[in-house]
Amino acid sequence: MSDFDAVALAGKKAKGKRPAYFDDPAVDRLLGMVLALAGEVAVLQERNDTVERLLDAGGVLRREDIETFRPDRDTAYARGLASREFVARIFRGVQQDMESLAAQEPNVEDVSRELREI
Amino acid sequence: MTRRDDIPPDYREVKRHGMFPDVTHDDAARFNFLANLNKHLALTLGAGNGLAWRQRALPGFVAEHGREPRDRFEIRNAMNRDPWHRFWSACKRNSMEMRQQAGRAMVLRQLDELSGRAGQWNARPTLQLNPSVQVPRYQAAVDIHCMPGSYHGEVFEGDVSAGANYDCGIFATTGGGLGGLSDGGGQALVAWARRERPGWAPKRILDVGCTIGHNAVPLAAGFPESEVIAIDTAAPSLRYGHARAQSMGVGNISFVQMNGEDLSAFPDGHFDWVQSTMFLHELSGKALPAVIAEMARVLKPGGLMLHLEQAAYTDAMPLFEQFMRDWDAFNNNEPFWSAMHALDVPAIMAGAGMARSGHFKAKVRAVVDAEIFPQAADGDGEDFGRAAIWDAYGAWKPAAADALEAAQ
Numbered sequence: 001m002s003d004f005d006a007v008a009l010a011g012k013k014a015k016g017k018r019p020a021y022f023d024d025p026a027v028d029r030l031l032g033m034v035l036a037l038a039g040e041v042a043v044l045q046e047r048n049d050t051v052e053r054l055l056d057a058g059g060v061l062r063r064e065d066i067e068t069f070r071p072d073r074d075t076a077y078a079r080g081l082a083s084r085e086f087v088a089r090i091f092r093g094v095q096q097d098m099e100s101l102a103a104q105e106p107n108v109e110d111v112s113r114e115l116r117e118i
Numbered sequence: 119m120t121r122r123d124d125i126p127p128d129y130r131e132v133k134r135h136g137m138f139p140d141v142t143h144d145d146a147a148r149f150n151f152l153a154n155l156n157k158h159l160a161l162t163l164g165a166g167n168g169l170a171w172r173q174r175a176l177p178g179f180v181a182e183h184g185r186e187p188r189d190r191f192e193i194r195n196a197m198n199r200d201p202w203h204r205f206w207s208a209c210k211r212n213s214m215e216m217r218q219q220a221g222r223a224m225v226l227r228q229l230d231e232l233s234g235r236a237g238q239w240n241a242r243p244t245l246q247l248n249p250s251v252q253v254p255r256y257q258a259a260v261d262i263h264c265m266p267g268s269y270h271g272e273v274f275e276g277d278v279s280a281g282a283n284y285d286c287g288i289f290a291t292t293g294g295g296l297g298g299l300s301d302g303g304g305q306a307l308v309a310w311a312r313r314e315r316p317g318w319a320p321k322r323i324l325d326v327g328c329t330i331g332h333n334a335v336p337l338a339a340g341f342p343e344s345e346v347i348a349i350d351t352a353a354p355s356l357r358y359g360h361a362r363a364q365s366m367g368v369g370n371i372s373f374v375q376m377n378g379e380d381l382s383a384f385p386d387g388h389f390d391w392v393q394s395t396m397f398l399h400e401l402s403g404k405a406l407p408a409v410i411a412e413m414a415r416v417l418k419p420g421g422l423m424l425h426l427e428q429a430a431y432t433d434a435m436p437l438f439e440q441f442m443r444d445w446d447a448f449n450n451n452e453p454f455w456s457a458m459h460a461l462d463v464p465a466i467m468a469g470a471g472m473a474r475s476g477h478f479k480a481k482v483r484a485v486v487d488a489e490i491f492p493q494a495a496d497g498d499g500e501d502f503g504r505a506a507i508w509d510a511y512g513a514w515k516p517a518a519a520d521a522l523e524a525a526q
Contacts, residue, residue: 006226011219016260016451021208035212039151046147111259112453116403
């Protein structure tokens, strides 16, 4: 495995100053979180639907199996990683704001004007 | 079961060529959500922008200035103060960012394996990388489409992450409108050429700014006797695109790292067909005419030049539509988009020696498997700048005899 953090890099900020859509930057951030949460709820719904359809098709799933389930280490790692990704996805906006603090970037409008001339 | 265009097809309908990343249940579900979100923002909520403009921002502008706006920039400045438009834009920007995170999360977790897979094919001579080719400023100034790293970024040296991420997410932003291999534009060009010139068998075809070759591979497959050369400055996209084409068994296409402004590797009149698809808007004021001039030079007399783009901002296009089509320029990191769509591309082609008498303009609509994927309809105009329906700027280069006659 190459030495890089796939979760962190997946949410990296794109180069180019992000437009401010609201007067209070917190609103921009909160909207991003709400939409990310909405997306994850949609994913859960789809997953739930998958389970229902599999069960419908003749599978067996006992509630007790769920209650007593103990993940092995590989499974636990995979679940932990999924959980980290979930958090990273929701906090992408906040984290990218932090990245923005590190670099002053011109407005894309200014870049747009520059590109007409070069 | 009949196809229903109101819901994008499931992500699992995207065709898995040999380079496609492995897709988990939740990856697919995430892209399904994004495809639906984009469709909703564009076609359901997009109409709110016109309402906000007519009901609120335009009367406000007229009250303030005593006249209507003169250009799309004045509309943008006014609309950027309108709370509805701001919220809609913010949602749309987020959907673009979420799409990037979804694609990169899927690709990066398997990047070692994917890059290894590409390596199986990429030792072949049909991939020609040239590290001396610089990433031009117009590709590096910002990350185009808000893709972190743009087309040329690498997580580790020699990887294919940029190409893989680009490929896997096209579905989400187009709602499947470009078909199972996201190649509806290239398929449309093949269909167009067969219709316009039945029996034409171009020997050499050049595709400039090919990225992952999704619109060049259909040309190679559609004209199996031809030799297709697809060029781009971005090595990570070329590595992925070459492996993708090879995995699909399309061998008559080479991927070459080269800047379209300098085609000196090719002699005058080398190609029967030179083209670009959705590429001109990612250039700059000076690079665009330079690329077109070079393409005209390497084109054979009697050969075809073709550029697919979204509709130009002509005087006939309402300013509000121009403003809406400009959204990607300032909100999705396409900084040359606005200027490019206001250019007179045919005039630039004429300036490069493509005589006006050979010019034509055609509407080209994505060719997709209509059993599964939505087909672009004329009514898709509400999806400003995103519908899978383009204007083709075309010109047949005067044959030697015609050129001589014209000169005399």
